[in-house]
Amino acid sequence: MSGTDASRSITLENHLPLDSGQVLLHATxxxxxxxxxxxxxxxxxxxxxxxxxxxxxxxxxxxxxxxxWWERMVGPGKPIDTNKFHVICANVIGSCMGSTGPxxxxxxxxxxxxxxxxxxxxxxxxxxxxxxxxxxIDRLHTVVGGSMGGMQAxxxxxxxxxxxxxxxxxxxxxxxxxxxIAFHEVGRQAIMADPNWDDGNYYGGQTPDAGLAVAxxxxxxxxxxxxxxxxxxxxxLQDRNTKSFGIDxxxxxxxxxxxxxxxxxxxxDANSYLYITRAMDYFDLAEEHGGRLGDAFSGHEMGKGARFxxxxxxxxxxxxxxESRHVVHALNSVGAPVSFVELSAPFGHDSFLLEVPSLxxxxxxxxxx
Amino acid sequence: MSGTDASRSITLENHLPLDSGQVLLHATxxxxxxxxxxxxxxxxxxxxxxxxxxxxxxxxxxxxxxxxWWERMVGPGKPIDTNKFHVICANVIGSCMGSTGPxxxxxxxxxxxxxxxxxxxxxxxxxxxxxxxxxxIDRLHTVVGGSMGGMQAxxxxxxxxxxxxxxxxxxxxxxxxxxxIAFHEVGRQAIMADPNWDDGNYYGGQTPDAGLAVAxxxxxxxxxxxxxxxxxxxxxLQDRNTKSFGIDxxxxxxxxxxxxxxxxxxxxDANSYLYITRAMDYFDLAEEHGGRLGDAFSGHEMGKGARFxxxxxxxxxxxxxxESRHVVHALNSVGAPVSFVELSAPFGHDSFLLEVPSLxxxxxxxxxx
Numbered sequence: 001m002s003g004t005d006a007s008r009s010i011t012l013e014n015h016l017p018l019d020s021g022q023v024l025l026h027a028t029x030x031x032x033x034x035x036x037x038x039x040x041x042x043x044x045x046x047x048x049x050x051x052x053x054x055x056x057x058x059x060x061x062x063x064x065x066x067x068x069w070w071e072r073m074v075g076p077g078k079p080i081d082t083n084k085f086h087v088i089c090a091n092v093i094g095s096c097m098g099s100t101g102p103x104x105x106x107x108x109x110x111x112x113x114x115x116x117x118x119x120x121x122x123x124x125x126x127x128x129x130x131x132x133x134x135x136x137i138d139r140l141h142t143v144v145g146g147s148m149g150g151m152q153a154x155x156x157x158x159x160x161x162x163x164x165x166x167x168x169x170x171x172x173x174x175x176x177x178x179x180x181i182a183f184h185e186v187g188r189q190a191i192m193a194d195p196n197w198d199d200g201n202y203y204g205g206q207t208p209d210a211g212l213a214v215a216x217x218x219x220x221x222x223x224x225x226x227x228x229x230x231x232x233x234x235x236x237l238q239d240r241n242t243k244s245f246g247i248d249x250x251x252x253x254x255x256x257x258x259x260x261x262x263x264x265x266x267x268x269d270a271n272s273y274l275y276i277t278r279a280m281d282y283f284d285l286a287e288e289h290g291g292r293l294g295d296a297f298s299g300h301e302m303g304k305g306a307r308f309x310x311x312x313x314x315x316x317x318x319x320x321x322x323e324s325r326h327v328v329h330a331l332n333s334v335g336a337p338v339s340f341v342e343l344s345a346p347f348g349h350d351s352f353l354l355e356v357p358s359l360x361x362x363x364x365x366x367x368x369x
Numbered sequence: 370m371s372g373t374d375a376s377r378s379i380t381l382e383n384h385l386p387l388d389s390g391q392v393l394l395h396a397t398x399x400x401x402x403x404x405x406x407x408x409x410x411x412x413x414x415x416x417x418x419x420x421x422x423x424x425x426x427x428x429x430x431x432x433x434x435x436x437x438w439w440e441r442m443v444g445p446g447k448p449i450d451t452n453k454f455h456v457i458c459a460n461v462i463g464s465c466m467g468s469t470g471p472x473x474x475x476x477x478x479x480x481x482x483x484x485x486x487x488x489x490x491x492x493x494x495x496x497x498x499x500x501x502x503x504x505x506i507d508r509l510h511t512v513v514g515g516s517m518g519g520m521q522a523x524x525x526x527x528x529x530x531x532x533x534x535x536x537x538x539x540x541x542x543x544x545x546x547x548x549x550i551a552f553h554e555v556g557r558q559a560i561m562a563d564p565n566w567d568d569g570n571y572y573g574g575q576t577p578d579a580g581l582a583v584a585x586x587x588x589x590x591x592x593x594x595x596x597x598x599x600x601x602x603x604x605x606l607q608d609r610n611t612k613s614f615g616i617d618x619x620x621x622x623x624x625x626x627x628x629x630x631x632x633x634x635x636x637x638d639a640n641s642y643l644y645i646t647r648a649m650d651y652f653d654l655a656e657e658h659g660g661r662l663g664d665a666f667s668g669h670e671m672g673k674g675a676r677f678x679x680x681x682x683x684x685x686x687x688x689x690x691x692e693s694r695h696v697v698h699a700l701n702s703v704g705a706p707v708s709f710v711e712l713s714a715p716f717g718h719d720s721f722l723l724e725v726p727s728l729x730x731x732x733x734x735x736x737x738x
Contacts, residue, residue: 190562261558
């Protein structure tokens with residue numbers, strides 16, 4: 001059960017019921033693990049990934065060859081110490097790194113494409129619980145996630161309150177705001193405007209890379225802070241001393257965005273982007289539980305459930321601190337034990353992925369407290 | 370000279386030298402006027418429009434039939450009172466409402482398309498000065514502009530310091546930030562990714578409406594505040610009570626954005642969008658004047674030039690108050706008379722176009738003070 005093993009997956013024997021009322025037949029869940037599982041199975045930490053993330057949290061990505069997306073946080077001697085903990089990270093359904101998604105083959109041997117059912121964050125969490133079931137783990141030591149990963153952690157806590165002892169939700173929210181929905185819509189429209197998208201039926205042909213790259217660029221800006229962008233790029237020119245007065249990328253920030261956009265298309269499926277952004281837009285934990293967010297956490301009343309930790313970043317304008325505080329107040333209202341900290345970091349929403357030593361300390365402290 | 374006259378324009382006899390080193394041959398400048406010009410020509414107010422604006426500041430748009438974009442501010446008895454002032458508003462070069470731009474015919478009888486030279490904010494201001502020359506006005510009573518219009522007002526003040534007695538710059542900046550450049554790049558990439566764009570040679574054929582609509586949607590989000598979006602739309606669903614779990618626009622904010630995007634394509638040229646956003650990205654008034662912003666305003670030292678008024682809005686995250694303050698400090702450094710106010714308004718950057726009574730009072734006060 002070490003991280004050097006090949007990619008692994010389970011395929012569910014039962015149909016997976018979905019929030020839409022549809023079912024997902026024989027869903028496959030691809031996952032990675034790092035560190036040994038104790039005999040009592042009490043040291044399992046489930047990490048939930050963000051929109052464009054994957055299960056390769058602390059091992060090289062098989063397509064890009066790049067290091068895992070959270071290697072600075074997860075590994076031997078790291079804040080989530082794989083010498084102590086058995087870390088599990090699964091690709092969400094709807095994605096494209098081995099778990100069932102729109103690019104997967106349906107029963108007729110053709111890719112689902114838009115026949116794939118619309119999924120929700122709770123459906124993703126439902127799959128994670130099915131995986132944990134299959135691994136024979138009754139109660140996770142901790143569920144951790146940033147951004148959409150935090151949504152899954154909160155959804156798992158709300159809907160399966162006895163399956164985790166600790167919930168660590170970073171840079172996230174209990175619902176997607178109008179502005180966040182709006183930014184997602186820009187990305188979706190960019191993809192669907194690409195003629196290669198072809199109503200989602202592009203598998204085996206030209207993929208809608210241009211549209212997907214624009215979607216990634218738009219999203220990427222929202223992941224960074226204005227200050228971070230200014231510090232990193234300012235108005236500096238790219239590989240030249242004077243403006244070109246041409247159509248080329250004059251500014252470094254433009255070259256960087258184009259690079260981000262084109263790199264993304266090599267590893268991500270455009271239809272997955274449509275489905276997963278929709279799942280995030282639909283996320284509203286209060287609405288799912290009758291309209292009051294506190295009721296979502298009734299399984300954690302008076303400390304009978306999990307301990308929670310919420311972390312936000314002062315430069316994150318996509319999931320600002322107020323969203324985390326909203327969750328904290330809901331947990332307070334049911335008497336659930338919760339700690340909360342707003343960390344100062346210059347990187348905007350992406351702070352949870354980057355070099356923020358104070359984050360390391362809070363994560364390590366919460367897992368070992 | 371009343372606003373009920375038909376659209377008018379002048380064509381420059383001389384070549385217009387551009388910052389790029391190129392020249393624009395026989396540029397046409399389309400403009401509208403409202404209110405009578407005094408015999409001494411001392412009551413002329415020049416209004417500069419924003420990125421997607423036009424000369425129809427207080428009269429119906431000839432394509433959409435909608436009221437002028439600033440009718441709440443400009444007209445008889447309005448804060449910019451056309452019973453008192455002779456208001457001039459010209460379409461910027463590079464645009465598409467009558468002034469020379471990429472859709473205009475070059476000498477060979479074909480549209481310029483990408484043969485149109487790259488222009489700058491100073492080039493726009495240069496054209497405005499040429500128009501004012503042609504109208505025989507030595508010194509404008511006031512130059513007013515919001516957003517990119519404010520950039521033109523500041524550029525005109527910096528480069529032609531004796532041509533206006535008052536400069537009123539609203540919700541603007543002396544330079545375009547890295548974040549602003551990044552958002553513009555998303556729009557440009559969306560346009561250029563549209564196969565109908567065809568390297569700009571789409572005139573007479575299918576226009577790149579899908580790409581231009583995405584560009585508009587992305588930009589539109591930046592014009593609004595998060596709070597404004599939440600107040601206006603929140604997470605409300607469009608024409609339904611429950612989520613569709615389909616590919617339709619479930620949320621009102623999504624329907625609104627799609628409407629904004631598709632409406633825009635009827636009145637705006639995609640190549641103009643590329644050129645004008647580039648002009649804004651290039652804008653850096655300090656850089657134009659040796660690196661120190663105060664030096665840009667040396668023509669206004671110790672009150673020998675114009676009086677300035679800067680206005681920002683507390684919910685504007687595209688051109689935040691700090692950008693206006695930066696201009697104010699530069700004006701202070703040369704002893705130019707300047708007043709500055711940050712107004713509280715919930716609408717984000719678009720506040721300058723919307724119902725903000727405190728803005729009306731400041732504008733009226735400055736013009737009549």
